[in-house]
Amino acid sequence: MxxxxxxxxxxxxxxxxxxxxxxxxxxxxxxxxxxxxxxxxxxxxxxxxxxxxxxxxxxxxxxxxxxxxxxxxxxxxxxxxxxxxxxxxxxxxxxxxxxxxxxxxxxxxxxxxxxxxxxxxxxxxxxxxxxxxxxxxxxxxxxxxxxxxxxxxxxNNIGQEESKDTRGKRSRTIFAAQDNSTSVTLDDFTILKVLGRGSFGKVMLVQKKDNQKLYAMKSLRKDALLEREQVEHTRTEKLILEHINHPFLVRLEYAFTNPAKIYFVMEFMKGGELFFHLKEARKFSEDRARFYGAQIGLGLAHLHEQNIVYRDLKPENIIMDEFGNVYLTDFGMAKFLPEGGSTQSFVGTPEYLAPEVIACQGHNGTADWWSFGVLLYEMMVGIPPFYNQNVQLMYELIQHGDLRFPQRTPLSQPAQDIITRLLDRDPTRRLGARSFDDIKNHAFFASINWDLLLQKKLPTPFTPRITNVLSAENFDTEFTSEEAINSVVPEHRLRMVMQNQEQFNDF
Known part of the structure; x- marks a missing residue:
C-alpha cells in the first residue's frame, strides 16, 4: 500500500x-x-x-x-x-x-x-x-x-472467524527458574503497563495472578523475528538469560512460547531505566557515575568470563532497583564468542559503537569496554563523546575525531584518564583488553570496595522515588501511557509463522 x-x-x-x-x-x-x-x-x-x-x-x-x-x-x-x-x-x-x-x-x-x-x-x-x-x-x-x-x-463476511492471538492451552513453557512452578501461560499474568519497546516487540509490567508478584514481560513476535532473520539471536538471548547468574545482571524467571510469540518474564526493577534518571538529572556527579560504572563493569566482566560479548551497552539497557542499584538488561544483541575469537557483525547503537565495529574489522569483548568508556563519559558530561545528528559524520568522529572534555565544568584527572584509556582506538591497548582488573585498579575506582559492592552492601548514591509501584513512574510516559494489551498478530502473519514453525521447535 x-x-x-x-x-x-x-x-x-x-x-x-x-x-x-x-x-x-x-x-x-x-x-x-x-x-x-x-x-x-x-x-x-x-x-x-x-x-x-x-x-x-x-x-x-x-x-x-x-x-x-x-x-x-x-x-x-x-x-x-x-x-x-x-x-x-x-x-x-x-x-x-x-x-x-x-x-x-x-x-x-x-x-x-x-x-x-x-x-x-x-x-x-x-x-x-x-x-x-x-x-x-x-x-x-x-x-x-x-x-x-x-x-x-x-x-462483510458475517460468518468468518475473527483473528485471534493464540494463547492459553497452546502455550508451551520453555524455562522456569528452579524455585518457580514449571508451567506458565499468558493467562497466568495480568498485563498492567507498557514499559518500553524492544527491537521485536514490547516490554510490559505484568502481575502473576497466583502470587501477585510483579514482573517485566518481554514479548517477541515470531513473524518479526522471521522477517528480519533474528530467530538465532533470540535463541542466543534465551540461552544467555538461562545461564547467567550475577548480582548486576537481570534474572530470567520464566520463558514460554505460543504459535504467535515468545515471552521472556524477568524480575521487575521498580527504579526504571538509567536513561530516565540521566535525562532528568542531565548529568551525574562523578561519585554517582563511578558507582553505576562499577556495578555495570562487574556485570560486563562476568559476561566476558562466560565467553559472552554484550554489544549493546547504553543507558536505555541499564535498569535500577528500588534501592538504587543498577543492572544490565536486554541481551538481544549479545553473542557467545570463544576465547580468542572475533565476530564481524555490525550491531549496536550508533553513539556507542567501537571504531573496529564501524570498520567491520572484527571485534570481541574489548568493544564492550569502548562502550563502557562512552557510558562513563555520557553519565558525567551529559552527551556521548562523539555525538552528531548526522550518523555518518558521527561514525567518522568515532574513528578519527579528537576526544574532547568540557572546559567549563572539567572532569577530574582520574575520570579523564580512564575514559581516554577506554576510548583507545587500538583494541589491543584499550583498558580492559587484558583483564577487568586493570579497570578495577584504576585510580578512578580507588574509592570502591569491590567486595562490598558485589554484596550490595555499599550505600547507593541515589534512591529512586516510588510512590505507586503499579504506576511505573520511573519509566518513560511515552510508553506507560500506551494501552496495555497483548496485541493480536494478524492471521496472514500467523500463517507465515506456521509455515516456518520448525525454526522455533528447539526453543
Missing amino acids: ESHDYMSLGGDKAFTKHISPGETLLMSFKVIKFNKRNKAQERTIALTTAGILNLKGKKLQRRMEYEILSGITRSRNGDEFILHCATEYDYRFSSPLKDQAIQTMSKAFRDITGRTLYLWETNEINLKDLTTTKNDKKKGVSRIPAPENAVNFRN
Whole structure:
C-alpha cells in the first residue's frame, strides 16, 4: 500500500520507536480531536499496517489496534468522523483528509482481519450526538449504529472467524527458574503497563495472578523475528538469560512460547531505566557515575568470563532497583564468542559503537569496554563523546575525531584518564583488553570496595522515588501511557509463522 506521510514521520526516530519491526507507516495527517468536554485539540494521527497512533506533538497519547474497531461513521457534509470501539468509548475527529484516512484504515483492517470495516454515513456536520463518550460507557449506553445500517453491510463476511492471538492451552513453557512452578501461560499474568519497546516487540509490567508478584514481560513476535532473520539471536538471548547468574545482571524467571510469540518474564526493577534518571538529572556527579560504572563493569566482566560479548551497552539497557542499584538488561544483541575469537557483525547503537565495529574489522569483548568508556563519559558530561545528528559524520568522529572534555565544568584527572584509556582506538591497548582488573585498579575506582559492592552492601548514591509501584513512574510516559494489551498478530502473519514453525521447535 502506498504511503501518504503528510507529517514526515517516517524518518523521525521519536516516532519510529512507537512502532514494531515489520510495521509500516501508511499515512500521517493532522486532525482536530474532540475530547469528552467537546474541546477541540490539535493532534497527529499515524496509520500503520498494524494500528492507529494518536500523537500530541511527538508524544504518543494512544495506540489502537485495528481489531478493536467496530466501524466508522463519517459526515457527508463536513470533515468529522468517528472511530467506534465496542469495548470502550468512541473517538471523534475532524480532518479534510477524512475520506483518504477512512480508505486507508478500511484496507488495513481487511488485511488484518479478513473482514470489511463497517462504514456509516450521515448528513450531520457535527457528530457529537453520535459519539459514545466515557460517561455513556459507564452508564451502559452505546451510540454505535446497527451493522445492517452500514453502507457496506453486505460486503462483510458475517460468518468468518475473527483473528485471534493464540494463547492459553497452546502455550508451551520453555524455562522456569528452579524455585518457580514449571508451567506458565499468558493467562497466568495480568498485563498492567507498557514499559518500553524492544527491537521485536514490547516490554510490559505484568502481575502473576497466583502470587501477585510483579514482573517485566518481554514479548517477541515470531513473524518479526522471521522477517528480519533474528530467530538465532533470540535463541542466543534465551540461552544467555538461562545461564547467567550475577548480582548486576537481570534474572530470567520464566520463558514460554505460543504459535504467535515468545515471552521472556524477568524480575521487575521498580527504579526504571538509567536513561530516565540521566535525562532528568542531565548529568551525574562523578561519585554517582563511578558507582553505576562499577556495578555495570562487574556485570560486563562476568559476561566476558562466560565467553559472552554484550554489544549493546547504553543507558536505555541499564535498569535500577528500588534501592538504587543498577543492572544490565536486554541481551538481544549479545553473542557467545570463544576465547580468542572475533565476530564481524555490525550491531549496536550508533553513539556507542567501537571504531573496529564501524570498520567491520572484527571485534570481541574489548568493544564492550569502548562502550563502557562512552557510558562513563555520557553519565558525567551529559552527551556521548562523539555525538552528531548526522550518523555518518558521527561514525567518522568515532574513528578519527579528537576526544574532547568540557572546559567549563572539567572532569577530574582520574575520570579523564580512564575514559581516554577506554576510548583507545587500538583494541589491543584499550583498558580492559587484558583483564577487568586493570579497570578495577584504576585510580578512578580507588574509592570502591569491590567486595562490598558485589554484596550490595555499599550505600547507593541515589534512591529512586516510588510512590505507586503499579504506576511505573520511573519509566518513560511515552510508553506507560500506551494501552496495555497483548496485541493480536494478524492471521496472514500467523500463517507465515506456521509455515516456518520448525525454526522455533528447539526453543
